[in-house]
Amino acid sequence: ILVIVGPTASGKTDLAIKIAHKYSGEIVSADSRQVYKGMDIGTGKVTKKEMAGVPHYLLDVVSPRQTFTVAQYQKLGTAAIKKILSKGKLPVIVGGTGFYIDALLYNYSLPSVKQNLKLRRELEKKSAEELFEKLKSIDPARAETIDCHNKIRLVRAIEIVLATKKPVPELKLWQIQDKKPLYGFLKIGIKLSDSELHKRIEKRANMMIKKGLVNEVKKLVKKYGERQIAFDAIGYREIINYLAADKNGLNADA
Numbered sequence: 001i002l003v004i005v006g007p008t009a010s011g012k013t014d015l016a017i018k019i020a021h022k023y024s025g026e027i028v029s030a031d032s033r034q035v036y037k038g039m040d041i042g043t044g045k046v047t048k049k050e051m052a053g054v055p056h057y058l059l060d061v062v063s064p065r066q067t068f069t070v071a072q073y074q075k076l077g078t079a080a081i082k083k084i085l086s087k088g089k090l091p092v093i094v095g096g097t098g099f100y101i102d103a104l105l106y107n108y109s110l111p112s113v114k115q116n117l118k119l120r121r122e123l124e125k126k127s128a129e130e131l132f133e134k135l136k137s138i139d140p141a142r143a144e145t146i147d148c149h150n151k152i153r154l155v156r157a158i159e160i161v162l163a164t165k166k167p168v169p170e171l172k173l174w175q176i177q178d179k180k181p182l183y184g185f186l187k188i189g190i191k192l193s194d195s196e197l198h199k200r201i202e203k204r205a206n207m208m209i210k211k212g213l214v215n216e217v218k219k220l221v222k223k224y225g226e227r228q229i230a231f232d233a234i235g236y237r238e239i240i241n242y243l244a245a246d247k248n249g250l251n252a253d254a
Contacts, residue, residue, distance in 0.1 A: 001081065001091040001183045003101060006190030009200035013046050015190070016094040017054050026055040026084045030079055030095025030104070032152075033233045035061040035068045038220050041213045042235040044204065055082075064220060064230035067120065069156060071110040075104040080184070105181045113163045124229055125157045134158055142168040151232045205235070214239055 002019065006012050015029050029035075033043040037060045045059060057080035062068050077093075081104070084091040095099055103110065121132060129148045131154035136143035144155055157168050192200070204217075217239045220231065226240050 001085075001093060001185045002104070003095075003185055003187040004099065004190070005096065005101065007197060008038045008096060008193075009197065009204045010190040010192055012096070012190060013044075013050070015047075015188075016092050017050070017052055019093050020054045020090070021052065022091050024088075024224070025090035025092040026087075027057065027092045027094055028080045028084070028104075029056060030073075030077070030093050030097050030100040030212065032068070032073075032097040033098060033230070034059050034095075034123065035073070035125045036064045037062065038216070038223070039064060039230065039233065039236070040213050041208050041216045042233065042239075045138050047215060050175075063183055065226045065227060067115060067156070069110075069115075070099055070103050070108075071112065074108065074110060077104045078107075079148050084101060089108060096183050104121050105183065105185060109169075113160045116159055116163065119162065120229075123158060124151075128154060128232075131158065137162070138162070139167045141170065145170075152229050155229060157249045208235065214243075218243070 002023075002025065004012050004016050004019075016025075018024060020027055030068060031043065033039060034045045035058060036043070039045070046056060058073070058076055061076065077100070081091045081093075093104065095101060100162070102108065123134075126150050127188065128151050132146075132148040134145065135146065135154055135157050139157065142157050142161075146157060150155070160168050217231075217236055219242060220236075224231075226244070231237055231240060
């Protein structure tokens, strides 16, 4: 199978679609934000027109009210790969969420801890800083490796520790390298200079605003409320906070 990775705005999607056309491929998204329905403009989700007839999997999988875990992604992604291979096509895995991709390639053994909705509602009221301090008090080792600003991962880590009464299992790079991958694969990494990448990101951000990102955020907040963890994605929370500065902002037309 083919894997294409790279930072935001590096051109992963365009390259994947071109390769899929040339080599009879179908695309599996590996983006932890594009799984959410309605979060389209702000996540840079490919449109039907941009797909150019190439089937895409794992887009619009769950509501922003739901938390989507890497274990769920692993299960659905594995099924998608099997389906593509059964048709004699080339699976093309594309995205910037490395943990999702590695979970597919190496079949991680992931904690099968069910979501605790009551606990999640309590945790979601807390800031990332508060969640990080909580995790640090119950699992210092995981706190050292986690993104302290990522509320989704912080909530999940706390949930696992409280459910299992044990630290979050550590995945070490050497363990991955020693484990035989599930598929023969080629991984392509896209690398741009910092200056070029910054230009592309700025251009993309401006384009998102022109396409109606503010209205997209307003519609999502009206439908789901502003406290969903999914809305902590870059771009969404900033616009929510900006609009909240004007108490009528979330209800007014852009």
